[in-house]
Structure formats: structure tokens, C-alpha cells
Amino acid sequence: MRKALVFLLLIFLSFCNYSFSEQAFDVRKHLSTVSRYGVVKDVADNGFTPFVIPNGCYPIHLNLVARHGTRSPTKKRMRELDNLAAHLEVLIRDAAQQRLPLQKVPSWFHGWQSPWKGKLKGGELISKGEDELYELGIRIKERFADLFKEEYHPDVYTVKATQVPRASASAVAFGMGLFSGKGSLGLGHHRAFSVTSESRASDILLRFYDCCENYKEFRKQQEPAVDKLKEPIFDEITSALVGRYGLNFTRQDTSSLWFLCKQEASLLNITDQACSLFSPPEVTLLEWTDDLEVYILKGYGKSLNYRMGVPLLEDVVQSMEQAIKAKEERHAPGSYEKARLRFAHAETVVPFSCLLGLFLEGSEFQQIQKEQPLKFPLKPPHKRNWRGSTVAPFAGNNMLVLFSCPANSTSQYFVQVLHNEHPIPMPGCDSSDFCPFEVFKEKIVSPHLKHDYNTVCNVKLEHPQQKDKSSKIYLMYQWLFSLGKDDNKFLTDEL
Numbered sequence: 001m002r003k004a005l006v007f008l009l010l011i012f013l014s015f016c017n018y019s020f021s022e023q024a025f026d027v028r029k030h031l032s033t034v035s036r037y038g039v040v041k042d043v044a045d046n047g048f049t050p051f052v053i054p055n056g057c058y059p060i061h062l063n064l065v066a067r068h069g070t071r072s073p074t075k076k077r078m079r080e081l082d083n084l085a086a087h088l089e090v091l092i093r094d095a096a097q098q099r100l101p102l103q104k105v106p107s108w109f110h111g112w113q114s115p116w117k118g119k120l121k122g123g124e125l126i127s128k129g130e131d132e133l134y135e136l137g138i139r140i141k142e143r144f145a146d147l148f149k150e151e152y153h154p155d156v157y158t159v160k161a162t163q164v165p166r167a168s169a170s171a172v173a174f175g176m177g178l179f180s181g182k183g184s185l186g187l188g189h190h191r192a193f194s195v196t197s198e199s200r201a202s203d204i205l206l207r208f209y210d211c212c213e214n215y216k217e218f219r220k221q222q223e224p225a226v227d228k229l230k231e232p233i234f235d236e237i238t239s240a241l242v243g244r245y246g247l248n249f250t251r252q253d254t255s256s257l258w259f260l261c262k263q264e265a266s267l268l269n270i271t272d273q274a275c276s277l278f279s280p281p282e283v284t285l286l287e288w289t290d291d292l293e294v295y296i297l298k299g300y301g302k303s304l305n306y307r308m309g310v311p312l313l314e315d316v317v318q319s320m321e322q323a324i325k326a327k328e329e330r331h332a333p334g335s336y337e338k339a340r341l342r343f344a345h346a347e348t349v350v351p352f353s354c355l356l357g358l359f360l361e362g363s364e365f366q367q368i369q370k371e372q373p374l375k376f377p378l379k380p381p382h383k384r385n386w387r388g389s390t391v392a393p394f395a396g397n398n399m400l401v402l403f404s405c406p407a408n409s410t411s412q413y414f415v416q417v418l419h420n421e422h423p424i425p426m427p428g429c430d431s432s433d434f435c436p437f438e439v440f441k442e443k444i445v446s447p448h449l450k451h452d453y454n455t456v457c458n459v460k461l462e463h464p465q466q467k468d469k470s471s472k473i474y475l476m477y478q479w480l481f482s483l484g485k486d487d488n489k490f491l492t493d494e495l
Helices: 002-024 075-097 127-143 165-178 213-245 251-268 280-297 303-307 310-328 346-355 364-369 437-449 453-458 466-483
Strands: 058-067 157-161 339-344 397-404 413-419 434-436
Touching (some): 058 165, 058 310, 075 251, 165 339, 213 251, 213 280, 213 303, 310 339, 310 346, 310 397, 310 413, 310 437, 346 397
Parallel strands (some): 058 339, 157 339
Antiparallel strands (some): 397 413, 413 434
């Protein structure tokens, strides 16, 4: 009897472990840069212990660089989903005509239409995105109450956004949270505040990538190479889908279904349709291909990606120096800037994170300081620091908080870096999140300042063997992926 009970208990525990492991995989945490902020913002490195800020230290200035909140698909991607709906209909009809069994076909395929069918516009901030920024503004106000106790003035709390509507709408939602209770408008006692923007054609602080001719040429040349990198993964998963559901899916179908999964899970909180087509290992591989694309085209894969963001880094440091000067000269409260708040895009947040040296591993910070190329993020199941869902989810952000520490004998001013509101290690400051301001400038900022924006972006680069080199890279990467190598030995700075 006892043995029977033990046996039943073991079966029960095995079932529980299986159920828990299945439930533990949340596809919404594996959507790369399409991840919703509230789902991933608290996913942090459990091995990092934040620095304990000494008593007597207090914040005197805050810089924020944030991505816009969750948005709807663009018009181009909505057309892709309409094409997917039409092709699913063809696949099912062809299978029926060939008298193939349709019992494996998911029921939602029959008559499926895109949730955005008929929409004429796209890319706008949705209500979830508004909530993300509004609540972020409230949390920052509560966390740094002394910084935001002054009477509002546009020169004290500077709010900037790009001219793209979803970025400026994010700035407005954030400001409504930050300044709630400070005015007389409506039940929330809101107040009007200023959001300024530069012209798209000249915004080298927040849309530097749009003004950088060398970067635009690089993107145009390398996007086909990135697609080649992803092909083996998509082909493998396409083959699995064909075997699993009995329909003659193409690589484009797999790509579109993965895109649909990300949109459904992030925007609509639906995970039992497109996302359920893929197994957890397949999701992690698809996530990795997205992360790889972000790494190559926006991140550490090419030094140009982040060097063009130097004007933004200079602007951040300048604002800190002005705050220090105001404190040293004892300017009257309300007469100097307390916060500089910026709202832009993943193409802004990712390079800025790279300029700070975030999400690097081992000796990689020393490598980029010496202008040596880095390896790609490791392929699953290997662990990696570089994850799009962490680096730049919707509403993803970097905050640099300047502290005054009058009692400190070595330095009176320190910079704390928060990523998605959590302290994050800076390799340039002995992997601390709390760095003496002079060390921050010397070790992290100064090495980048030798790269002038105009030289980086507009001086024509010579690549006499570019065509041959690119074709060789295609072959090498295809060979790499066909062998399934995880420890990539090819140097990404060649891209």
C-alpha cells in the first residue's frame, strides 16, 4: 500500500513539474524589441548586486532616454498580415483539393483575417503604450521626489521628442504622469507642459541614424546579409511546421506567422493562436534571429551604429556639468535644469546603451575601447546578455542620475545608471552602477569623443573590395549555420 502511494505521489509530482515547466515559459518574454514594457521590465540579472548609495548622497539631475510605448503595426506590416490571410486560405484550399487530412490544421486558420484588416493608418501609440509611459512618469516622480518638487518650467524640466507622432505622444503620456497633481486641469489636476522637437532632417540628438549617410548606406548593404543569416533558422522551422500541420508553408509564411505571434502577444495579449504554432525551443531561436538583427544593424555589430550617437552622449554629459556648475555656484532653486527627458525610438536607445557599454560580457568592453570587433550573441540554448526584450522593449529606457555626495573624500559627484528602472553594471566603471563622475567621463565617455559626428557619418568611406567581401561573408555564415556552430568565431565588425 505504501509503495503504491509513493508511486502515485511520484507520478503526481512529475505531472506538476511538467505543468510548471510548461507554464514557466511565457512567450511574451521572448518577443525581442516587440516586448511590452510591463512584461519584461523586471527581468534582470540576478547575479548583479546594486551599489548601496551612501547616506548623505542625493540626486541633483536626471537624464532620461526612452523609447516610445507599445504601438500598432505599420502600414507595410499590416499589408503583410493581409497577404498572410490570403495565403492561408490558399493553403487550406489546396490541401482540401488534394484530399489531404485537415484535422491537424488549427481551427483558427479557417477564415482568419488580420485584426488590423481595413485600417488605413498604422504605427501609432496604442492605449497600452500610453499607460506604459504615464505609469513610468508617476514612478519616476515618486522615486525622485526631491528632483520633481519644483514648480514646472520648460527650462527646469526639459521634455524633447522626435517628430514621429508615437514618440511625441509618449512624451505627452509621460508628462501627464510626471506632472499629475501639479496643475488645475481636470480631475487629475494636470497641467500643460512643453514638448519640443527638432526637424527630422537635422535631429542628430534623437534621430542621428536618419541624418547619417554612411549608416543609411550600411543598412542598405547589410540588410540582405542579415536575411541570409536568418534563412537557415526559418527553413528549419518551416520544415517543422509543414510536418506538424500538413500545410505547404513557405519561409515567408513562417516569418509572417512569427510577426503575427509577436503582435498578438504584445498588443492583444493573445498567446494561443500564432504563438502556439511554435514550440518553446523554436520561439527562442526566432527570438535570437531578431536579437541578432538588432545587434548587427543597431548595436555592437558595427561601431558606426553607436558612434553616430555621440552627440546625444555629449548632450547628456553637458547637462550634468551644467547641473554641477549650478550647484557649485549656488543658483537659486527653480533657476536651473533638474531633468532632461527625451523620447525617441529603438534606433536611439540601442546605440545609446552601447555608448554606455551596457550588456557586454567579459573583456568585450576593453575590445570596443580598442576598436576590436566582437562576436555575435551566442545561439540558444547558450545564455547571453544581449536580448532585445531587455535592451529596448517598448518604453525601454536608460536613466542617468547625477548624485551629489558632499561627505565623500574622493569624489563629490557620482552617476548612477538605471536601465528599465533597475541599476545596471557599467563595465567601464568596474561593473558598478554607481560611478564617480570624473571616472564616468574618462573611462566611458572620452574614448567616444574622438569620433566626430560629421566625420563618422558624412565622410565617404572607401570599400574597394566590399562586393567580394560581402559575398564571402554570405558563404561563411551559411556554412556556419549549416554546421550549427554556437561559438561564432567570425568578426562582426567586418559587416
